[in-house]
Amino acid sequence: MLDQIPEKMQAVVCHGPEDYRLEEVAVPRPGPGEALVRVEAVGICASDLKCYHGAAKFWGDENRPAWAETMVIPGHEFVGKVVAVDEAATRRWDIAVGDRVVSEQIVPCWECRYCKRGEYHMCAPHDLYGFKRRTPGAMASYMVYPAAALVHRVSPDIPAHHAAFTEPLSCSLHAVERARITFEDVVVVAGCGPIGLGMVAGARAKNPMHVVALDMAPAKLDLAARCGADRVINIAEEDPGAIIRELTDGYGADVYLEATGHPSAVPQGLNLLRKLGRYVEYGVFGSDVSVDWSIISDDKELDVLGAHLGPYCWPAAIRMIESGVLPMDEICSHQLPLAEFQKGLDLVAKGTESVKVSLIPQ
Template sequence: MSTLPRTMQAVVCHGPEDYRLEEVPTPQAGPEEVVVKIASSGVCASDLKCYLGAPLFWGDEHRTAYVETPVIPGHEFVGEVVELGEGAAKRYGLEIGDMAIAEQILPCWQCRYCLNGHYWMCQQARVFGFKHVAQGSMAEYMKFPVGSLVHKVPKAIPAAKAALIEPLSCSIHAVQRGDIEFGDVVVIAGTGTLGLGMIAAARLKNPGMLIAIDLVDYRLNIAKQLGADLVINVQHEDPIQRVLDLTDGYGCDVFIEATGHPKAVEQGLHIIRRLGTFVEFSVMREPVTVDWTIIGDTKELNIHGAHLGPYVYPIAIDYIHRGIIDVAPMVSHQFPLAEFQSAIDTVRAAKESIKVLITP
């Protein structure tokens, strides 16, 4: 018999720009399931795109669907374990009172990708906060269903930092996809939460020069704190010409796109050198059109996508715990659950906000 309250407060998505704070049943842990009391939940850029009605249905090749409604949003989170179903304690090494996180995807464990170890590309693509079977974290409590990838989080990590484990995992994976070598000139476009995490992770690769590009000076200043050697505000100077001038006209070795803006993709193709590596991370709200001749016949580029943070959560947890990567500068705002709309509006306004958190 569950000792948790019968109902809880949760944000429920009913459709584009129709999110409501409602009283809903509190989840209960079945066999090998975990229920946590949410300590902190982040508002992602993809959450905003979903709120605005963009087609973000992972796994839909034509991007025509929206999201399963009604659903509790939120896939960046950390919580205190309050209920363990039969077998869950042994399976995950958890006890009541531990802090825990689940990876943002709930794999099916039956498709070709899952069976080959590529679980982050699961054909079912059930990301928390977008599917009925994977209700999200903008609530007082959340359940990690059977099949979740659960990780214990050291209690020494404050909740506001632990909530950034998910975005930092994505950032580290994107940097891994860049195959950065010693001496490389690396350009990272976009200094939101993900881009800043990429700056910090790329710094650990010891590139020859690490360059951050953005439109906002205060974000670029944080990029400097996290290891950028040079920052370029595209409102004040031409990033293409600046990078070409710095590299004897060749261009950068690695370009990572984390802006979510189509213009950055085109800029990146002109900034990067021949035989360079281009990493595309962003979730674009609309299709992006570029000159594919640059990619093939002109430069023979290595084009790498980056999706989620597979096999990286333990690294992200360790780096935050030991202070190897400081995520504190990325947290700009925190709101209580009842003020979820203010949190979403703050992300939407994009004025001096980086990572906005909701704390039930």
């Protein structure tokens, strides 16, 4: 099978901050227990954009380690078809040549304290597709799934760029799981980008009393309603505090899911929550955030939780996408050829014209 694979391919290569180039590189060859995959689609994430601008530059902190190494192929939201796989990988992942497959963005070591406890998403020495040279990402025609990777099959009957949305949706569903949503809860989701829309859909699947979505873009609020929000609030035009108090007899929301990464969303959430409420943070911030910690402790005794990646949520995310319950054509708003990766990055940076931007290598 490998003798039918070309020797060269097109790939986006990181040479440093704001220096990504489309180059011809060697097609990777799989080692023992690995799979060679022809990439069908790869999404551009906000973290891809932060890496593009240079982590130290983005964070404003030269001491904070960069997220991406140079000379790495970016891209960690992807789907592809298996073109070469050995017997060991076939047994481990239950896949065969021709199968459409996704792989979780983290490649764990399976030996550290976290991996041995089943907390593989917090693996201490982990690799991540598209951030380290050992695990090149999917902004290329082909990629390799390492033997330590987690791999899932996806239906061939859905568009490739829909299937690539499995990664961000799994992250959203993990945040929802962290929130421990119950039937009586009023759940507020801040931000209606890809992660926030997935949170809305995941929260609705838990069947709480209300799912409320906050944003300033009418089109994204419309999408949130289609994803399951029964109340949408344009925070540029309405007071979310007054509306939430009215919905909850003055108590406040039970759950607040933060998906914007904007500093103002943090005190907003603390103030919208009732006493003993649950705050879940998924957003990644570009600057330090200061809040009145007395709200968390003395005033309300809140549970403040973080969420990272999408452990154990990939099968559910795949089923949700395959079911057709989500307006995937509107969520996956832009598909561009690999050669237009810069246009894709610029669309994500602008944020007003797109929801999920994907590159199509083939």
